Amino acid sequence: MQTTYHPVISATGLFTPEHSISNEELVASYNAYADLYNSRHSAEIEAGDALPLQHSSVEFIEKASGIKARHVMSKAPVLDPEIMEPRLDQRSNDELSLMAEIGVKAARQALERAGRDVADVDAVLCAASNMERAYPAMAIEIQQALGIDGFAFDMNVACSSATFGIQTAADYIRAGNAKSVLVVSPEITSGHLNWRDRDSHFIFGDVATAVLVEDASIAPAVHWDIIGTKLKTVFSNNIRNNFGFLNRATPAGIGADDKLFVQEGRKVFKEVVPMVATMILEEAERLDVDPAGLRRMWLHQANTGMNRLIAHRVLGHEASDDESPTVLDTYGNTSSAGSIIAFHLHSDDLKAGDTGLICSFGAGYSAGTVFVQKVG
Numbered sequence: 001m002q003t004t005y006h007p008v009i010s011a012t013g014l015f016t017p018e019h020s021i022s023n024e025e026l027v028a029s030y031n032a033y034a035d036l037y038n039s040r041h042s043a044e045i046e047a048g049d050a051l052p053l054q055h056s057s058v059e060f061i062e063k064a065s066g067i068k069a070r071h072v073m074s075k076a077p078v079l080d081p082e083i084m085e086p087r088l089d090q091r092s093n094d095e096l097s098l099m100a101e102i103g104v105k106a107a108r109q110a111l112e113r114a115g116r117d118v119a120d121v122d123a124v125l126c127a128a129s130n131m132e133r134a135y136p137a138m139a140i141e142i143q144q145a146l147g148i149d150g151f152a153f154d155m156n157v158a159c160s161s162a163t164f165g166i167q168t169a170a171d172y173i174r175a176g177n178a179k180s181v182l183v184v185s186p187e188i189t190s191g192h193l194n195w196r197d198r199d200s201h202f203i204f205g206d207v208a209t210a211v212l213v214e215d216a217s218i219a220p221a222v223h224w225d226i227i228g229t230k231l232k233t234v235f236s237n238n239i240r241n242n243f244g245f246l247n248r249a250t251p252a253g254i255g256a257d258d259k260l261f262v263q264e265g266r267k268v269f270k271e272v273v274p275m276v277a278t279m280i281l282e283e284a285e286r287l288d289v290d291p292a293g294l295r296r297m298w299l300h301q302a303n304t305g306m307n308r309l310i311a312h313r314v315l316g317h318e319a320s321d322d323e324s325p326t327v328l329d330t331y332g333n334t335s336s337a338g339s340i341i342a343f344h345l346h347s348d349d350l351k352a353g354d355t356g357l358i359c360s361f362g363a364g365y366s367a368g369t370v371f372v373q374k375v376g
């Protein structure tokens, strides 16, 4: 007789860095940088050879994005107008690397909440937008730090990394290749953000999340049944970062900005909203889930405007904060971790039988849906 396996989410974990930067602090720092830049380049500006930098504004940031603050691993250097990038200690090969350290913290919390012994975990996926190094995999370092006997690997699908990780983990379980898989998303996005770029300096924050995906047979009594998962990618240059091992010799200042996050924000907004809303509705139909009956949507946390539009198209009415909670105000955009933070912080109150949707979208383009139902 063939055994059938069924993937569920047993628990999640969250690590939040202690430092937070408010919009007021961020804008004061950017404006000081802009003033410095303009005075240092006054001759070129006066001669018409360079454009002066405009001030950033708290009002614009809150209205355009819904972001009010973001957590960071390194605060003072990011706000110093002469530095404007995180300065994180370079660790020796014998020390736990930074991404692994925060990933382990989130993972430990997920394991604790599930009451799971590491001896029963089979695999670790480190699913994130940026990896601290090429190899060995961050996931293998996390696996070793947690004391897991099994296998681990890294995967990067930008802002959709966590949902792609959840489907990958669910597929291992469906195939009978694993019973317990940790999907860890340490997102130190402050290192890929151009803090000198007025159009995007407010977007990102740092965090780490973990999702424990398991076979229903070993899951704790209270868990989330994975009703179905769906992934989609469509190539686009509208969100891009050219940093890579073939261009490390680029002299600083020459084309250096494209080695950080760059986007055509308006195009992203216009193209991704319909793509994601259609994908959710098609997947709901395939799974025979009434989209209007979804109790909650934990959407990717990029922008309140995008989330409002997507949730409206799916639910058929303006979503309340209860139906589509946001963590953008305190966390900013944390790339792939965003929808998982929203799920982690805003799911305990749901009742057995309630259905919900974890959904990510971002660079690639990439999008992932995980429809879930509460059990227990």
Ligand code: COA
Pocket: 055, 056, 057, 060, 061, 064, 065, 159, 198, 199, 200, 202, 203, 239, 263, 264, 265, 266, 268, 269, 302, 303, 306, 333, 361, 362, 363
């Ligand atoms: N402070 C004040 N004004 C600013 C500013 C800032 N920090 N940044 C831009 N502006 C100005 C622009 O110069 C522009 O001025 P103009 O009209 O005189 O040209 C105006 O505000 C509008 O800028 P624009 O970039 O068109 O803003 P927007 O309304 O499109 O909002 C985003 C920008 C990024 C918030 C928005 O495009 C968006 O949410 N995109 C979705 C993409 C996303 O979130 N991606 C994240 C990765 S998944």
